[in-house]
Each structure stands twice: as C-alpha cells, then as structure tokens.
Amino acid sequence: YPTPNEKTYASFPPPINEPRNAVYPNGTQQHLPHTIIIGVRKGGTRALLEMLSLHPDISSAETEIHFFDWEDQYRKGLQWYVSQMPFSYPHQLTVEKTPAYFTSFKVPERIYNMNSTIKLLLILRDPIERVLSDYTQVYYNHLQKNKSYPPVEDLLLKNNELNTNYKAINRSLYYSFMENWLTYFPLENIHIVDGDYLIRNPFPEIQKVERFLNLSPQIKASNFYYNRTKGFYCLRDSGRERCLHESKGRAHPRINSFLLEKLREYFYEPNKKFFQLIGRTFDWL
Ligand SMILES: Nc1ncnc2c1ncn2[C@@H]1O[C@H](COP(=O)(O)OS(=O)(=O)O)[C@@H](OP(=O)(O)O)[C@H]1O
Numbered sequence: 533y534p535t536p537n538e539k540t541y542a543s544f545p546p547p548i549n550e551p552r553n554a555v556y557p558n559g560t561q562q563h564l565p566h567t568i569i570i571g572v573r574k575g576g577t578r579a580l581l582e583m584l585s586l587h588p589d590i591s592s593a594e595t596e597i598h599f600f601d602w603e604d605q606y607r608k609g610l611q612w613y614v615s616q617m618p619f620s621y622p623h624q625l626t627v628e629k630t631p632a633y634f635t636s637f638k639v640p641e642r643i644y645n646m647n648s649t650i651k652l653l654l655i656l657r658d659p660i661e662r663v664l665s666d667y668t669q670v671y672y673n674h675l676q677k678n679k680s681y682p683p684v685e686d687l688l689l690k691n692n693e694l695n696t697n698y699k700a701i702n703r704s705l706y707y708s709f710m711e712n713w714l715t716y717f718p719l720e721n722i723h724i725v726d727g728d729y730l731i732r733n734p735f736p737e738i739q740k741v742e743r744f745l746n747l748s749p750q751i752k753a754s755n756f757y758y759n760r761t762k763g764f765y766c767l768r769d770s771g772r773e774r775c776l777h778e779s780k781g782r783a784h785p786r787i788n789s790f791l792l793e794k795l796r797e798y799f800y801e802p803n804k805k806f807f808q809l810i811g812r813t814f815d816w817l
Pocket residue numbers: 572573574575576577578579631664665666668669730731764765766776779780781782783
C-alpha cells in the first residue's frame with residue numbers, strides 16, 4: 533500500500549465525535565464515509581464507484597446501504613451505518629453509493645446532520661435515457677420473477693398524453709431534487725459527473741472526480757479499455773480485466789417519434805431550470 537497521503541486526509545476532517553469501530557491489527561478501521569455517490573438511479577453510479585475504486589486511496593462499500601432513505605435502516609443510527617462501511621487505511625477515503633438518495637426528500641437534511649461539509653458525487657444522464665433505463669431495470673426485475681410487465685408505451689402514455697405520474701419520469705426531474713440538496717449543501721460541494729460522457733470516455737470524467745476529492749492523479753487512461761462485445765468501457769487493474777455486471781448496459785426499448793417528442797417537450801423547461809440552478813449545461817436532447 534502507498535504511504536499515507538496527509539494532504540488527502542487533512543482535507544476531509546472527520547466530524548467531531550464521529551462513531552468509529554475499533555482499529556484492526558492491520559491498521560484498518562471502519563468510519564463514516566468521506567464522500568457519498570447520491571445518485572441518480574440509472575445514472576451510472578456503479579460504473580462511477582468501480583472506476584473511482586481503481587484509486588489506491590479509495591475504499592468503497594460493496595453494497596448499497598440505503599441508510600438515509602430507508603426508515604428501518606436510519607433508525608439503527610450512525611454506529612450501525614459505520615458498521616456497514618469497508619475497513620480502510622488512515623490515508624484512504626471511504627465512499628458508499630446509494631442511487632436512491634438523490635430523489636429522496638429527507639436525505640439531504642439527514643446527510644447534513646451527519647456531516648455538513650461532506651463532498652457529494654452526483655452522476656446524471658440525459659433524463660429521457662434515464663427514464664428508459666429505469667423502465668428497463670424494472671422490466672428485467674419482473675422478468676426474473678416470471679412476472680409480466682407492460683410495454684413502455686403503456687406506462688409513458690395515458691389518454692394519449694404523457695403520463696407525468698409515472699415514477700420513472702418523475703425521477704428525471706433533476707431540478708426539483710437539486711433545489712432541495714442546495715438548501716443544505718453549497719454547489720461547490722456537489723460534483724456532478726456527466727454520465728453520458730462517462731459511458732463514451734470515462735477517463736476525463738474520472739480525472740475530474742480525482743481533482744474534486746483532492747486525490748493524487750493515480751488513475752490512468754490505460755485503466756480503461758473499450759470492450760466491443762459489451763459495447764462499453766471495461767476496467768483494467770494490475771493486469772486484470774473486468775467489465776461491469778451484465779445488468780449494466782442493457783438495450784433500451786425503442787420509442788416512436790411521437791412519444792420522444794412528448795418527452796422532449798416535457799423535459800425542456802425543467803432541464804433549462806436545472807442548468808440555471810447549477811450554472812452548467814449538458815447536451816441532453
Ligand atoms: N462502463 C460501463 N459499463 C456498463 N454500464 C455503464 C458503464 N458506464 C456507465 N454505464 C451505465 O450505467 C447504467 C446503470 O446505472 P447505475 O449503476 O446507476 O444503475 S442503478 O441505479 O445502480 O441500478 C447503465 O444503464 P443501462 O444502459 O440502462 O443498463 C449503463 O448505461
């Protein structure tokens with residue numbers, strides 16, 4: 533392991549009275565996360581976590597903890613949260629990802645109460661593409677349980693108009709959620725990763741994350757290679773190559789131009805408001 537990086541550690545002072553578990557003989561310890569990937573669902577949160585974990589100073593929780601959004605978990609308290617964290621060395625930053633945090637209204641305040649200066653990572657994708665990805669996820673969940681699921685058009689349309697009550701559409705209204713986050717955290721503390729770029733060319737997006745977290749630049753372009761069969765970038769680490777799970781990078785249903793136009797019209801204003809809110813634009817359709 534590399535020598536402890538004082539600069540990295542010092543820039544993330546753990547909160548006072550932070551609950552921690554005992555130090556293991558090998559010098560590792562569980563503690564509260566230094567940074568959290570808060571979402572968005574289907575934005576590329578797993579890819580971001582795996583790619584960031586290529587960095588030797590990053591230690592990540594393997595599963596989604598759902599601490600701040602699930603009441604049953606939140607009630608267990610911070611000590612329980614700590615117990616869900618990976619064992620990490622003093623120079624490492626701990627990260628967890630739970631994509632549902634971004635769209636859950638109670639979460640910003642709860643994270644703020646834990647650590648008001650925490651740095652947050654948010655990965656977003658074209659809202660329409662995110663809707664289709666969300667649909668595809670639920671479709672496959674049903675398929676696995678041998679249950680049927682309606683075609684995407686049946687969920688997106690109601691009486692030939694866009695069904696704005698459809699959850700997947702709601703979750704793509706980034707503006708409404710971001711407003712809530714910004715009442716608790718300054719914009720500088722929320723780094724937004726462009727999920728569409730991360731798919732096409734992950735390295736520059738990951739470099740930006742390294743800089744945001746004050747990590748030394750250790751992730752290299754050679755850590756990524758394009759896998760034609762998968763149709764996505766995969767990871768190369770110490771000579772080992774691996775792609776994300778087959779549930780990541782599924783084909784989406786095609787929608788007709790009428791529906792696409794409806795979606796574009798619907799997201800046009802909220803997207804514009806979102807860009808104004810964050811002072812940055814994305815090339816979403
Ligand atoms: N390198 C690489 N390999 C595979 N998949 C990649 C990659 N980079 C980003 N993505 C995109 O990640 C999408 C899944 O997003 P999440 O991991 O946030 O989904 S989840 O909310 O945790 O279920 C997933 O969405 P789908 O394409 O709909 O499957 C991918 O498009």
